[in-house]
Amino acid sequence: MMEILQVFILGLCLGFVYALMVSGLTLIFGVMRIVNLAHPILIISGAFVSYWLFIKFGMDPILSVPAAALTVALLGVLLYKLIFEKNAAQQTYSEMTVLLTFGTAMVIDGLLAFLFHNTQRITSPGYATDAIFIGEIFIPLAQLYSGIVSLTIIVVLAVFLKYSEFGIAIRATSQNRTSAELVGVNVKFVCLVSFAIGCALAGSAGALVSFVFSFFPSRHWEWIAILMSLVVLGGMGSLTGAVIGALVLSVVSSFVGAFYSPAWSTMVFFLALFLILIIRPRGLFGIKAD
């Protein structure tokens, strides 16, 4: 029983991290219908920021979240201006844009691999090897802290989107861009800021991931498949759906990893994707069939 509870809690902690990773992706898709395949490599970029801050200055990766978020956000704005802005003009999804993000992912991957090589890295702050005991349950601090911080950021995001003026404008723009424009929303600006926020979320996820998973540039392919599966699962563009999907699948994945075989834990995500495609193609919370 205790073991089950432990696996569940660990799965949940990881789930919040995955949820953070997928939140930026979902936001960008919701507002601009861009399936950003470069999102995971941006997460890894954030991880590298934290890594180097840790190596050079001994900065705790959790403290480096703002720095990582800002760096990746700026990178994102640059990419947006150079590559995506023209295509984001239409709110309709286009294959071309997905392939553009694909090319972008490869460019950043190649660059990072060239600069830093594909060695596995991980930041190892003091607590990375510690754990706490709640009764008989053993929870590594790395997972716990990353889960809590991820949860916090997601809550802040949700509150921002739900209650702030600009947050409502973002939601309105993703629902009906023309109507938003006709009530005076500067839609181009909203798109740019949403993209920046999405990238900031990626960067912060990267900072947290840096001490939970070992990372290297090519790892983003694995994460593309996982995160994209979550986006489809939750229903394209639904933040609630993506978060819930992340939590559920992460817990299931943890159970599979603990009681069946660790090698199969990531398969859970891909198989879930195919299951959803068979049963309910528009995802758990899908608003429209896409």
Next chain:
Amino acid sequence: MQNSKKIIPVLILIGLICLPIVQFFGNYNYVIHMVLFCFLYITMSSSWNIIGGYGGFISIGHNVFFGIGAYFSGFIYARYGISPFYTAVFAGLIATVFGFGVGFITLRVKGPSFIISSIALLMILRTLFDRWELVGGAHGITLPHNNLSVEWSKIPHYYALLVLMVLSIVLSWYVRHSKFGLALRSISHDEIKSEVTGINIKIIKVTAYAISAYMIGAAGAIWGDYLTYVRPNIFFIILIAANMVLMCILGGKGTVTGPIIGTIVIIFFNEFILANFGASELNIFFTGLLMILTLLYFPDGIIGSLKKRKLLPGFLDWD
């Protein structure tokens, strides 16, 4: 104009058939290798074009069929000694059957969901084959070399891939000019409108997807024998899929000659990069950069752009 349209490709074909003669004059293995590498990718990108170009369904994990074909024939060769040159035909068939099954599920959704499912499929198979003890897991299957001497060992593969390439191009041409192809292309523009004209869009989409798998599977079987090993980290990597897509787009997706031209350009571009920069990480960098630039400034591809400007030479216009 009409005559040059037919003569030039025939001349090129004759030239390719005769090319291995150079091996009598010395060891031109590098040339043979480059040419048959082109054959391989022209086969794959032309086949991808059927579902990706004509059909508009972008699959960025299409090399799953490549791997399936390689593993099928490789396994049979390692176990039972039957050469992939005989089993390639069936490798393609296996890939097609798999394509039918997968396509039935994934082609229910459009656009972004489909692309994502294609990536997920690749990851699933990669993980699966990495752990499957029967086919060697991550170490894969090692195949025996053929008994031919150094100058001639590549030649069987050369001709096998030449045949596959020609068949792929013919298949692509056929799809492009058939009623089936017309239905497919109308589906790629607007599914709903196509459906109301009475087309069974499901069957057509899935068939196109499955057809596109055949040549790729057969090519995988031959390629496995060529490399003499079949491993997940050779066959199920995303770079292959990326190249397939890029070659098609750079050349001009939805055209018959587009993939051919695109493949040749990319392969020579890659060689150039390799020669000057060596490292494989930069390979990914430049492939990605090329993809971005092509999509932003060259979305119709080489053939498409030339066509628009009415500069396309007749022998390249097979649409």
Next chain:
Amino acid sequence: MTGLLSIRNVTAGYGYGPDIVHDFSLSLNESEVKCIIGPNGAGKSTLLKAVAGILKPRSGDIFFEGENISGKEAYQIMRLGICFLPQERAIFPNLTVEENLRMCAYSIKDKALATARIEAAIGMFPVLGQRLKQIAGTMSGGQQQQLVYARAFTIKPKIILIDEPSLGLAPSLVEQTFNHIKQIAASGIAVMLVEQNAIKGLQTSGYGVVMDLGKLVFEKPANEVLQDQSLRDLYLGKALKK
């Protein structure tokens, strides 16, 4: 020709397509209500979109309060005082009614004024007031319609452009809609509407503007258009003779 809105020799079309509106000129003064009628494809909606900034005019100018607005972004034109209700009279389906109203008031900088306007709009449409927390997309067609028109009272623009107000509405709602338009006009907002239901449209308006093949055919006081027999036959349909 001056006045509040002055459309001068505007030519417009979609994408790379042909010109739909040809060299069109029209003006709208304060408190005027003009109804544009004409056959399908005449370019009526295209004209409104060009004024609203959804389309950029290919040539010609549009002056609003003396300022040339052609080429400006839609949101900028909106903030200057022109509100457009397009054919796809979309609200934000997944926001609550209250959030929808807050979005309507998005352009109002003064928070207190925004709140006051929203209150006033709710006053005019009590049905909305009862459903503030309801997801807007789950309301009935008629209720959503009210939300759309609440936008006009929240924003209080100088001009409101309405593209086919009666389109797709049940007859009972048509009556309600034109009453809303009359209320809007009564509150001092200038109205330019495009309407297929020419009779209802003209009955609500001060002027009738006939448009065909992208060009202005003529403009006359609405009741003259309604009463003129030959015009009636040509554009409003012949009555069956016994």
